[in-house]
Amino acid sequence: MNISEQDSGFAFVREFMLRGFSCxxxxxxxxxxxxxxxxxxTITGNGAIVCALWCDQRLHTPMYMFxxxxxxxxxxYVSSTVRKMLVNFLSEEKTISFAGxxxxxxxxxxxxxxxxLLLAVMSFDWYLAICHPLHYxxxxxxxxxxKLVIICWVCGSLWFMIPIVLISKIPFCAPNIIDHIVCDPGPLFSLACTSAPKTQLLCYTLSSLVTFGNFLFILGSYTLVLIAVLRMPSATGRYKAFSTCGSHLAxxxxxYGSLMVMYVSPGLVHSAGMQKMATLFYAxxxxxxxxxxxxLRNKEIKTALRKVMGSSNII
Structure with a gap:
């Protein structure tokens, strides 16, 4: 089982077993x-959008580049977990190394x-475009x-660095079975030989800040957008703006709904099945x-996709 004993008496885990879906x-x-x-x-759809936006010079504006x-x-994001998940589906061992x-x-x-962070920035961009079109x-x-794109990527890469390093230093006890489909902080804390309340608090605090903070910012932005849309004299303009805002809010x-269920409730104990389904949903x-x-609700992007695919009848 790739577990050895340390001098302190704790088990040194060299790999984990992701139980996944027991069915x-x-x-x-x-x-x-x-x-x-x-x-x-998922890869094809998002990849096609990236290619379409890259190839169409008319869409090289901040709104579309976001x-x-x-x-x-x-x-x-989807590749970080799904590929290993697929391998484990048909594997009997379902192992993943400690480092992996x-x-x-x-x-x-x-x-x-x-x-x-990027969803919050996109809501801010949409707020500027609707509420301040002349100054946009x-x-x-x-x-x-x-600047905003760099901030999103850099802050994202550093935000959970310290909690992850701290969790990796915790001694883990046998059995090394994670009853989940991914390596997640909740199941990892349950395998710890010693309690780490400060690390848990730090992890939940950072999760709450990034989730609730951005969610409230997005709601505030779209509230201002909604007020501006209601003041539009054109019914066609109102319909188009409502349609776009509705899809963004969806x-x-x-x-955010699935994230809040999982990571912004330190006192709430979720069943293993609920954790797996929620993770599967947002992953x-x-x-x-x-x-x-x-x-695909945007005419400009649909036109760009048709050009990339070489046929006006595909979309």
């Missing part, structure tokens, strides 16, 4: 056939944090766009829906 072989085969299709559609960054981020587990932990959380080109310049609610389902909700 019959036939159901696992069904899930294994479903998940690759979902993963392929969307391109978001789709690019989604590709890496914490690398998965780091990339999953850092990319998720970057996504939270002067405020949201290419220089500011680059993405936000899908993503696989929302990245699949994002290109549909954010992009």
């Amino acid at each position: 019959e072989w036939k159901i696992r085969i069904l899930l294994f056939s479903l998940f690759p299709a979902t993963y392929t559609l 969307l391109g960054n978001f789709s690019f981020l989604e590709i890496w 587990g914490f690398l998965q932990f780091y990339f999953f959380f850092s990319l998720g944090t970057s996504e939270c 080109p002067n405020i949201m310049t290419g220089h500011l766009y680059i 993405v936000v609610l899908l993503f 696989m389902v929302t990245p699949l829906f994002n290109p549909l909700i954010y992009s």
